[in-house]
Amino acid sequence: MALLRDVGITLGRWTGRPVARVDEDAGDPDVPRVRAAAEAADWATVRDVLDARPESEDRTGLLWAVGDVAGVERWIADVMAAEPDAPLPRLVAAIRHISWGWEARTGARAKDVSREQFQTFHERLATAETWLYEVAEREPGWTSPWYGLQITGRGLQVGPEIARRRFEATVRRDPHHLGAHQQQLQQVCEKWSGSHEEMHAFARASAFGAPGGTLLGQLVAVAHLEHWLALDSGPDARYISRPEVIASLGEAADHSIRHPDCVRGRGWLQVQNTFAMAFALAGDVASARECFRATEGRVTEFPWYYLDGSDPAKAYKEYRSYAGR
Structure with a gap:
């Protein structure tokens, strides 16, 4: 994605x-900087750039810039092992797995996506969910894990009630989070699980x-x-x-x-x-x-x-x- x-x-x-x-x-001048650091497996710089931003929508774009970089899933595993109690590496790994999951699914219509593609898609999103919940437990004030869970939830088709709870959890922490509202709007679209009304x-x-x-x-x-x-x-x-x-x-x-x-x-x-x-x-x-x-x-x-x-x-x-x- x-x-x-x-x-x-x-x-x-x-x-x-x-x-x-x-x-x-x-x-955003920090986007190319954090992307280049992610491509170079430079965790110190990635961490510094992300830590400098408030844990809200202001950090969302930077997280996705890292998450879109191929190969992050490999080196971030070593960081997680070296820093088992740190929430930020798990958050980055989760966002990467969301993006990586959508890469496997592709943007094709569901009828044109193979069973193997869907299996990989769901496995990667499920892994992301595990880490997102761990981050949410360790940092209860953070917005990003709940925003990430909105996206994984739609991909895993958790249903409107759970999707609504995840949206509410995001906006309790950042009431005007545009991305969270955009995700929930998609959730209630007719093409997903809602209606025009x-x-x-x-x-x-x-x-x-x-x-x-x-x-x-x-x-x-x-x-x-x-x-x-x-x-x-x-x-x-x-x-x-x-x-x-x-x-x-x-x-x-x-x-x-x-x-x-x-x-x-x-x-x-x-x-x-x-x-x-x-x-x-x-x-x-x-x-x-x-x-x-x-x-x-x-x-x-x-x-x-x-x-x-x-x-x-x-x-x-x-x-x-x-x-x-």
């Missing part, structure tokens, strides 16, 4: 507009139950995109362009990215990209243009891979042109 990555910019020679180009650093209700309750300026307004936009994706061609366009959907998107943007208290923290760029896509699909050109302008040409893989899985930046540029940016 890859970390959602940002796309960097250079200035366009002909238009003067930013031109999208892949950049895996997500705008439950998904929209969760999105609105989370977004408007939080103070103005948090990034949880994105959930409303994602819910509309998920609803749009579930429909056939024709009904999908009619749905996303309905006046009440456009009004809902505007209300959510006003409470989050347009709010005067909104801060450009981790996740802000992805949220802007999400609203840009939703507004563009809905036909609200002015609002889409505003979001595209805010991104300054920096593209996030999510949600644009919904439109073009092989080249999210291409989809971004096409819709940016439609919006007149």
Whole structure:
């Protein structure tokens, strides 16, 4: 399961507009540093970078940067053996096994995944769960193990009740943790174990139950995109362009990215990209243009891979042109 990555910019020679180009650093200078350390099996540097971040969403992206590096599963085992009482090595090992598990499963539809692939997928997630519970017991205030358990739970299909408890455990420690809410939104989607009605209700309750300026307004936009994706061609366009959907998107943007208290923290760029896509699909050109302008040409893989899985930046540029940016 890859970390959602940002796309960097250079200035366009002909238009003067930013031109999208892949950049895996997500705008965080510590991401390439911790990734390079993971590739070099340099545990001391990995530990120092992770320890310097608060144990909350601020550390989530760095953990996944390490977890996406092939081979971490080998050297982190030696670290765990050398530091049997330390929770951080177990957390890193667990996150790596989650990513490693999804590598085995691949992003194919379930019908196209072999029994052997599913077995490896489930074994790696089960191993991750064991370590995540150990970390949660040793560090009861940490958010990351519970966030990791949300992801393993969906892969292992633990069911809506257990999934809900894991989400609640995460947000008790970090009430506005965007990743935790994103995971729970997926859990209540129709394609997993929920319904459109439950998904929209969760999105609105989370977004408007939080103070103005948090990034949880994105959930409303994602819910509309998920609803749009579930429909056939024709009904999908009619749905996303309905006046009440456009009004809902505007209300959510006003409470989050347009709010005067909104801060450009981790996740802000992805949220802007999400609203840009939703507004563009809905036909609200002015609002889409505003979001595209805010991104300054920096593209996030999510949600644009919904439109073009092989080249999210291409989809971004096409819709940016439609919006007149």
